[in-house]
Amino acid sequence: MTGAETQTAAPPAALAHCIAAVNAALATPAPQPHIAAALARLIARDDWLPPAYAVPHPAHYQQYLLHADPAARFSIVSFVWGPGQQTPVHDHGVWGAVGVLRGAEYSQAYRADGISPPQPTGPRHRLIPGAIELIGPERGDIHRVANALPCDVSVSIHIYGTDIGRHRRHVYPDEGGVKPFISGYANGPGTPPFQP
């Protein structure tokens, strides 16, 4: 991320409500269902994400930081997929919730041992607007995600249990092995993260 990291903007109301709901959820003994519900409410309407946070890159997917909890207990990002773009097979190391805001995505779970080529497990899921998928070490943490639309942009909103762009995790190349991975963020001067 650029120097915009030190800038912040006031969040759209729907995002502010989600941030407040996640903070409230984290004060409860079992926050994840409440966080998933907050994400479901956030993506129920596609009228709040400023266009600058939904701009695709011509060559690869983009991840914009929408909000980072000051204590790094969670982060909210927009994932923007150009036509045909996909992630490598990767893990997260923390819980997360993925919700499609616009377009459609494919999510394919994998098994990977860090030596052999990663192997798909189960069917590939097609996620449409409003759909929520939960990820994390306790429920299946390795997957590949792709834009399901061949000719259009898709956007999803993700909530993770850490500052995901600074979190050390792993990519599992198709030929086998494992590589360390820190995703960073695509934010620039026109896309500062939001802080209520």
Ligand SMILES: [Fe+2]
């Ligand atoms: Fe992922």
